[in-house]
Each structure stands twice: as C-alpha cells, then as structure tokens.
Amino acid sequence: MxxxxxxxxxxxxxxxxxxxxxxxxxxxxxxxxxxxxxxxxxxxxxxxxxxxxxxxxxxxxxxxxxxxxxxxxxxxxxxxxxxxxxxxxxxxxxxxxxxxxxxxxxxxxxxxxxxxxxxxxxLLEEAKQFKLSDRYKQDFRTIIKKIQTESVHGDFFSACRKLAVGLMNSFDIDYISFWKIQRSKPSLILSIGDRQPENFGPDELMSERAFRELARTKRPYMTNNPRAEENKGVFADTSKELGLSSEAGIPLFKIDKDTFTKNGMVIPGSTPLFGFVILKRNRVFTTKEYKLLSRFIIQCGTILWGLYRKLYSNNE
Missing domain, CATH: 3.40.50.2300 (Response regulator)
Known part of the structure; x- marks a missing residue:
C-alpha cells in the first residue's frame, strides 16, 4: 500500500x-x-x-x-x-x-x-495536488500572436485587454490592472475582473510601499498574502475582503521588441519604466508561476511599448 x-x-x-x-x-x-x-x-x-x-x-x-x-x-x-x-x-x-x-x-x-x-x-483518503497546467506554453504563444496582431492593426488599449484576458483564462487571475507611470506618478489604464477594488486610484497607490519599491527597484514582486511581509501588496485590506489572497506586480519597460531581442531577451539595467501590471487571485502563486508570468509580461511589454509611444508620443 x-x-x-x-x-x-x-x-x-x-x-x-x-x-x-x-x-x-x-x-x-x-x-x-x-x-x-x-x-x-x-x-x-x-x-x-x-x-x-x-x-x-x-x-x-x-x-x-x-x-x-x-x-x-x-x-x-x-x-x-x-x-x-x-x-x-x-x-x-x-x-x-x-x-x-x-x-x-x-x-x-x-x-x-x-x-x-x-x-x-x-488524513485525506485521496491526496490533493495544486498543479500548474502544462498548457501555458501554447497559451503564451496564442497571447503573443494576438498582441502582435494588435501592434499592426489595433491599439494600445486593445492589446492590453487581450493580454489581460489571456492571462486571466490561463492562470486563474481574478483581477488585473495596467498602470502607466508618467513623471513618477501612476495612472490607471485598464482594470479587469469580477472582484474590483473600489475607491482606489493613483493617489492611494502613491502611498503604497509595494508601488514605491517596484518603481525604485524596477523589479517584479510577489506575495501570497498582501497583508503580510510589511505590506508588500497593494490595497491589502480590500484584497482580503474580496478573497484575493495573492498578488504579483510586474514592471513594463521603455524598450522595443527588436532591441530586447538583440540584447539577448534581457532588459538593460538603465531602462526606465513606462508602466506596470498588478495581478491578483484567490490561489497562491508558486515560484515557477511567478517567474513564468514575470518573464512573459515583461516580454509582452516590449510590444506594448511600441503601441504606447504612438498613443502618448506628445507626452513622452
């Protein structure tokens, strides 16, 4: 036995x-x-x-x-x-x-x-396993194709929405938001999800330690309890009320796809941010998921940057 x-x-x-x-x-x-x-x-x-x-x-x-x-x-x-x-x-x-x-x-x-x-x-008679689906590679390819199509025929907002919907379906994301950073201040671009935090905008985000650290270090972060780890997550109390136990924040860089590829798929340390993405869900993030999502969203960000420049060229 x-x-x-x-x-x-x-x-x-x-x-x-x-x-x-x-x-x-x-x-x-x-x-x-x-x-x-x-x-x-x-x-x-x-x-x-x-x-x-x-x-x-x-x-x-x-x-x-x-x-x-x-x-x-x-x-x-x-x-x-x-x-x-x-x-x-x-x-x-x-x-x-x-x-x-x-x-x-x-x-x-x-x-x-x-x-x-x-x-x-x-003891449970039948063991349980929390497992990452093996379909993510195919899902990533599908999402990239849709965003690349938007880069030719669509616009920045449409590309962000397609990325958001793809991630929500593939990784059980309950809430996702896209933010731009202009003159060191964040502005909400898009938010999708059934569990929407209310009354939370740029002014509130500026006071959040997680945002300040992301903007300073230009590094992704992940927490499996936003209220823990010295308030590592954003709108932590609201997240608990909504049952969103886990969070990841991913930066978006001012670098285009061609430059990114020529640089060996590595972001130069001096590259500034143009925005970031926040993901929340009611399932914990494994280290593998977090690393996959971070790399993929940063890669997608190089496509989004081209569309972003077209939209906000007068303000950059």
Missing part, C-alpha cells in the same frame, strides 16, 4: 529530523523550510495533510494559513498547526481561519502514539 504524504512546513531543522524519526516509516514526508517552499512542494506533490509551524520568518504560519483557506485548490487539504509557544489567542485565531487541529510541539514529541492517531484521523 502506498504511503500517504504529509507536507511539513517549518523553518526549524530539528523539527524535520524528529518528525522523520517519528513518522518516516509510516508516511511519505515532504519538508519545507519556508511558506513559499511549502507552496512549491504542494504544487509538485500530491498531499494528504499539512503540518504547519505557526512561527516562521517572512510569511508566518498564520498568514500562510489564511492564504491556504482562500485558495480554491488547497483549502480542502487538512492543516494541523503546530507551535512551540502555544497560547489560547493563537489557537483561537488558527481555528477561526480554518486549521483542522492545533497542537503544541511538546505534545507532538511526547505523545507519539496519540499524535499518530490524530494524523490518521484527519
């Missing part, structure tokens, strides 16, 4: 060693040192249960639990929260969010048989 798989997410190596000694003969164990590594392992493996440490750097266990419970693909997987410093407030918070059980590490390591019984009680 094939062993059931338990994903352990804990930044303490000692916990990994002890759990392997306790459970290794009975279960197939996968170990993650961080929340994002746990998300990536969940995408690569079929999981029957998650053991989640509550105290971790960057994205904490509570913050990851919030995102898992929002994620339509992962929320059916049982999550047992474990902690070395149990308090009634933390336990109540974890259970309210959706934790199946809450255990102290003291109990976990001193009551081996009881802990195994707890695991067996909650």
């Amino acid at each position: 094939e062993k059931q798989t338990i994903l352990v997410i804990d930044d303490e190596k000692s916990t990994h060693v002890m759990l392997k000694a306790m459970l290794g003969k009975d279960f197939n164990l996968k170990f993650a040192n961080s929340a994002q590594e746990g998300i990536d392992l969940a995408a690569e493996n079929s999981i029957n249960l998650v053991l989640l440490d509550i105290q971790m750097p960057e994205l904490s266990g509570i913050e990851l639990l919030e995102s898992i419970m929002t994620d339509i693909a992962l929320r059916s997987v049982p999550v047992i929260v474990m902690t070395g410093k149990a308090t009634e407030d933390i336990e109540e918070q974890a259970r309210e969010i959706g934790a199946t059980e809450f255990v102290s590490k003291e109990f976990l390591f001193s009551n081996k048989d009881d802990f195994k019984s707890l695991l067996n009680e909650h």
